[in-house]
Amino acid sequence: xxxxxxxxxxxxxxxxxxxxxxxPEMSPVGSRLLAAAFRAAGVDAEVMETYRxxxxxxxxxxxxxxxxxxxxLGDILSxxxxxxxxxxxxxxGDRYVYFLPESDGPCRFGVYNMLQRMxxxxxxxxxxxxxxxxxSEDAYSLSGLIPKNRAGAFQRLAFSAITIGDALDRIxxxxxxxxxxxxxxxxxxxxxxxxxxxAIESGGVKPDYxxxxxxxxxxAISMRSLMDHSLPRRPRxxxxxxxxxxxxPGSNQEVVRLIEQCGGEVVNSSVSEWFxxxxxxxxxxxxxxxxxxxxxxxxxxxxxxxxxxxxxxLEYAYLQRKQ
Numbered sequence: 001x002x003x004x005x006x007x008x009x010x011x012x013x014x015x016x017x018x019x020x021x022x023x024p025e026m027s028p029v030g031s032r033l034l035a036a037a038f039r040a041a042g043v044d045a046e047v048m049e050t051y052r053x054x055x056x057x058x059x060x061x062x063x064x065x066x067x068x069x070x071x072x073l074g075d076i077l078s079x080x081x082x083x084x085x086x087x088x089x090x091x092x093g094d095r096y097v098y099f100l101p102e103s104d105g106p107c108r109f110g111v112y113n114m115l116q117r118m119x120x121x122x123x124x125x126x127x128x129x130x131x132x133x134x135x136s137e138d139a140y141s142l143s144g145l146i147p148k149n150r151a152g153a154f155q156r157l158a159f160s161a162i163t164i165g166d167a168l169d170r171i172x173x174x175x176x177x178x179x180x181x182x183x184x185x186x187x188x189x190x191x192x193x194x195x196x197x198x199a200i201e202s203g204g205v206k207p208d209y210x211x212x213x214x215x216x217x218x219x220a221i222s223m224r225s226l227m228d229h230s231l232p233r234r235p236r237x238x239x240x241x242x243x244x245x246x247x248x249p250g251s252n253q254e255v256v257r258l259i260e261q262c263g264g265e266v267v268n269s270s271v272s273e274w275f276x277x278x279x280x281x282x283x284x285x286x287x288x289x290x291x292x293x294x295x296x297x298x299x300x301x302x303x304x305x306x307x308x309x310x311x312x313x314l315e316y317a318y319l320q321r322k323q
Contacts, residue, residue: 010130010131011113011114011117011130011131011133012131012132012133012144013132013133013134013143013144013145014097014130014132014144014145015144015145015147016038016043016044016045016097016099016132016145017042017043019044019094019095019096019097020044020045020046020095020096020097021035021038021043021044021045021046021097021099021132022046022048022076022079022096022097022098022099023035023038023045023046023047023048023099024047024048024050024071024072024075024076024099024100025047025048025049025050025075025248026068026243026244026247026248026271027162027165027166027169027247027248027271028248028249029165029168029169029189029193030161030162030164030165030166030169030247030271031047031165032047032165032193032197033161033162033164033165033193033196033197033200034158034161034162034165035047036161036196036197036198036200036201037154037157037158037160037161037200037201038158039201040154040157040200040201040202040203040204040205040207041146041150041154041157041204041205043146045099048075048076048078048079049075049078049079050071050075050248050250051071051074051075051250051251052074052075052078053074053075053076053077053078053079053081054070054071054074054250055074056073056074056077056078056081057069057070057071057072057073057074057075057077058070058074060073060077060119060122061073061115065108065112065115066108066109066112066242066244067245067251068109068112068242068244068245068248068251069108069112069115069116071244071248071250071251072100072112072116073112073115073116073119076098076116076120076129077119080093080096080126080129083096084125091125092128093125093126093127093128093129094128094129094130096129096130097129097130097131097132098116098120098129098130098131098132099132099133100112100113100116100131100132100133101133101134101135101140102133102134102135102136103135103136104135104136104137110135113131113133116131117131132145136278136282138282140275140278141155142154142155142158150205153205153206154205156318157200157205157206157207159272159275159319159322160209160212160322161200162271162272162275163270163272163322163323164196164212164216165271166270166271166272167216168189168192168193168196168216168219169268169270170267170268170270171189171219171220171223172185172186172188172189172223173256173260173265173266173267173268174223174265175188175223175224175226175227176260177234177260177264177265178227178228178229178231178234179226179227179228180226180227180228181226184226185223185226188219188222188223188226189219189223192215192216192218192219192222195215196212196215196216199211199212199215200212233265234263234264234265235263235264235265236264236265236266236267237259237264237265237266237267238266238267238268238269239255239256239266239267239268239269240269241269243269243271243274246268246269247268247271256268270323272319272322272323273323275319276316276319276320276323279312279315279316279319280316282312283309283312283313283315283316286305286306286308286309286312287305287306287309289301289305290302290303290305290306290309293305
């Protein structure tokens, strides 16, 4: 996938080897573990500081966009501005790749990268910052970002990293309302996150998943020991909605902690459920097209669609098992 805007600037899949891959922070935990997975594959990935550049994001948007568009745009502009101030004349935009996935369908998320490409091109020094994008259209295949011989293993690692991030979030939200000492649950999660990042980064694209699960189990046991089990169970409040806003504390104005302060226990929808949903819907679509082609006696098309459906069905089953 590679697209060009009217100025010829690129949006697509680019090999980020030898360059810094800049990632927006959606989930504070999951984004860092995903960056660690990229580093395990030899990519110098960094999660940008978030919400610091919101005024910049608002300056270059109209207010009609989805709010995460302003947040992510502000993040990349703020980061690159600081880099330019730090490096001076040595700054070069072609040293950076901005990782901004997209979605197909009517969601405005499908055109974030095109709008942000136009904004980056507004600054001559940022025209060479490529935007690397993967799309739900092909179920977020990472082909083109990672060498083909490692793409499959990396995709499994990336999903595992995101799922581990979801689990760490779920664990801390279960424990924090009942912690014996205020702040203990957050401290435990921060220590676990640091351990997980190192384990993922040092494990390569085919890590010892048993070790990662042991780390996760240890975190759950440690978190349980921090809870006052004499306290009654609080009412559980589920958070659903747009994936970025519900996962990004700045965008949702720390609604999880607010609910906890008001006496609730939060269960937030996971990031990984989005990927399983995409695998499922794309597989269902391929199955429908295969049946349609078969009824029309277009057997080659039916066979091709059937093969793609089988691949997606197996991938969906794998993701469900991982979760």
